[in-house]
Amino acid sequence: MKAVVLAAGEGTRIRPLSASLPKPMLPVADRPLVAHTVDAAIEAGADEVVLVVGYEAAAVREYFGDGYRDVPISYAVQGEQAGTAHAVNAARDRLDGPFAVLNGDNLYDPDAVARLFESGPAVCAIPVDEPRNYGVLSTADETVTDIVEKPSDPPTNLANAGAYAFPAEAREWLEVPPSERGEHEITDVLARVIEEYAVTPVTLERWMDVGRPWELLEANEWKLADLEGRVDGDVAADTVLDGDVVVEEGATVRSGVVIEGPALVRTGATVGPNAYVRGATLIGEGAKVGHAVEVKNSVLSAGATVGHLSYVGDSVLGRDVNFGAGTTVANLRHDDADVRFSVKGERVSTGRRKFGVVAGDGVKTGINTSLTQGLKLESGATTRPDETVERDR
Missing domain, CATH: 3.90.550.10 (Spore Coat Polysaccharide Biosynthesis Protein SpsA; Chain A)
Known part of the structure; x- marks a missing residue:
């Protein structure tokens, strides 16, 4: 057929x-x-x-x-x-x-x-x-x-x-x-x-x-859970891999890193040193997770970089995004209500208690940027150092 x-x-x-x-x-x-x-x-x-x-x-x-x-x-x-x-x-x-x-x-x-x-x-x-x-x-x-x-x-x-x-x-x-x-x-x-x-x-x-963007996150949660752990890349001796973690050939995981699966580190990606990756997380081809970064339940597309001392949770980062050092993503409302997100100009519920940011291709944040939950950053958007971003940009 x-x-x-x-x-x-x-x-x-x-x-x-x-x-x-x-x-x-x-x-x-x-x-x-x-x-x-x-x-x-x-x-x-x-x-x-x-x-x-x-x-x-x-x-x-x-x-x-x-x-x-x-x-x-x-x-x-x-x-x-x-x-x-x-x-x-x-x-x-x-x-x-x-x-x-x-x-x-x-x-x-x-x-x-x-x-x-x-x-x-x-x-x-x-x-x-x-x-x-x-x-x-x-x-x-x-x-x-x-x-x-x-x-x-x-x-x-x-x-x-x-x-x-x-x-x-x-x-x-x-x-x-x-x-x-x-x-x-x-x-x-x-x-x-x-x-x-x-x-x-x-x-x-x-x-x-x-x-919608959070459904891409859910799709990765589904398919990452189907993976069987294997290590084909370069992984430091003191790395902790817990659960089903795939490190593809050509990927590098440096000293002091902890990865809790399901997680996939794709060819050309680097993680660490001293980074913490957990939840259903995809680190795409050529992506970089820097020193002392925490990434939780997120998608980092090809070429995305999260600078040292940053936190990214329940988020989707497009290609070649660059989060400056100290960038922090909020992923939870204080009232515990569902996070809302803009779809075709209308704020709608994601149905998710935790949802961070969606950054289009080429987004760049200044150091120590704070990003609120349910935020959309259009392709090529930028932030200033120490800026708190509360509205879509």
């Missing part, structure tokens, strides 16, 4: 992290987000993967090339029409039989994707507490009978998880005229398939739509 993976979204809700890097290429453990989706498709039996790309497609092409894990990779470019069915239609000339469609910014239970392929026509579903935020599936006799987008009165708690196994005929329905929303969505195609076929709901035990 061919799998179409949608990787063209601009990721406006996850900005500033996606300002110069496509959201599907943001780091989740040891690979980009979209690579986890492609891996799930290949493990489920996909014999070819078509990646639908858009802006900044070069980063996706550079990573996957023409083949990945011995499976051919091809590319289709999404046009100006934004609907997801329009996106899949870009790959139409490569589809000549039953095909699957997966969202490249979702994390799936790999076993469920295999069941999806085996059960087609089928759609992945997951029970949720608040179904009004999703497309909601109705079922009867183990068959999907309807799908309704974000209903005010949901008929069930089964949310559409954005993974589909379509019959060959669905290829012809990708060009159905746009709906009243002005966009032709893949759920419109699913509705047509439901009319013509018995569609099986494949229930997921675990799934994540990675759309």
